[in-house]
Amino acid sequence: DIQMTQSPSSLSASVGDSVTVTCRASQYISNYLNWYQQKPGRAPKLLISSASNLRSGVPSRFTGSGSGTDFSLTISSLQPEDFATYYCQQSYSTPWTFGHGTKVEIK
Amino acid sequence: VQLVESGGGLVQPGGSLRLSCSASGFTFSNHALHWVRQAPGRGLEYVSGISSNGGDRYHADVVKGRFTISRDNAENTLYLQMTSLRPADTAVYYCVKDEGRWLTIMIPDYWGQGTLLTVSS
Numbered sequence: 001d002i003q004m005t006q007s008p009s010s011l012s013a014s015v016g017d018s019v020t021v022t023c024r025a026s027q028y029i030s031n032y033l034n035w036y037q038q039k040p041g042r043a044p045k046l047l048i049s050s051a052s053n054l055r056s057g058v059p060s061r062f063t064g065s066g067s068g069t070d071f072s073l074t075i076s077s078l079q080p081e082d083f084a085t086y087y088c089q090q091s092y093s094t095p096w097t098f099g100h101g102t103k104v105e106i107k
Numbered sequence: 108v109q110l111v112e113s114g115g116g117l118v119q120p121g122g123s124l125r126l127s128c129s130a131s132g133f134t135f136s137n138h139a140l141h142w143v144r145q146a147p148g149r150g151l152e153y154v155s156g157i158s159s160n161g162g163d164r165y166h167a168d169v170v171k172g173r174f175t176i177s178r179d180n181a182e183n184t185l186y187l188q189m190t191s192l193r194p195a196d197t198a199v200y201y202c203v204k205d206e207g208r209w210l211t212i213m214i215p216d217y218w219g220q221g222t223l224l225t226v227s228s
Contacts, residue, residue: 032212036151043201043218044151055216087151091213095167098151 002026002090006099012107017078021102023071023088032092035064035073038101039084047086048073078104108132108217110202115222122192126222128185128202133217136160136180139205141215142187144198154200155187159208170196192226199223 003026013019023033031051036044046055048064051071061082063074075082083106088099114126128140142154155176156165164176175188185202199221206214 034214043220045218046214046216049206049214049216089151089213094156094165094210096153096156096213098153100150 004099010103018076021073025069029092034089036087110219112222123190126187135183141203146198
């Protein structure tokens with residue numbers, strides 16, 4: 001199975017800050033990498049597919065990049081509604097696997 | 108797009124249960140579907156997937172032989188039949204629509220709100 005390692009596991013930031021979450025795959029996955037946002041008690045929401053494809057309706061302050069094994073999600077100018085947990089997920093091969101999540105908290 | 112899960116609840120270890128997911132707002136028969144679960148306070152775990160025509164199915168090793176995914180394209184409903192349930196199966200189970208038809212690349216673009224399964228004596 002492909003292991004997905006996210007870092008950090010949590011971070012504290014202020015409104016307006018720029019933050020970056022990284023995700024590393026245990027083997028090559030090309031650009032088959034999705035990013036999700038999950039708020040407490042809610043279902044995950046797909047933000048970015050194929051490493052850098054911003055989904056419809058997702059604000060442009062979210063940016064995904066990377067290929068191969070190393071990926072990142074950057075949120076520029078954090079907004080109050082961005083405080084949530086973020087997950088990466090590889091869709092290169094079954095079993096599709098998720099990172100353990102990065103909780104973005106208010107400083 | 109709406110995905111509404113049902114069928115969760117409390118079941119004893121070793122018991123069985125069937126989850127359902129009623130879908131609307133899209134052409135059901137054109138999309139692969141998945142079940143993804145999340146144990147309380149934990150991360151996301153892929154469970155099962157089924158192609159748009161039901162001809163291809165995948166089950167994670169942790170549920171293989173115990174869970175069976177199926178779909179009824181006439182009724183726009185996805186199912187997950189679960190047997191030999193274990194406490195470790197306790198989780199919120201999400202029904203997830205894929206952007207595509209096949210189980211080749213998973214791009215889950217819509218998620219239901221989930222149904223909670225608790226396995227406990």
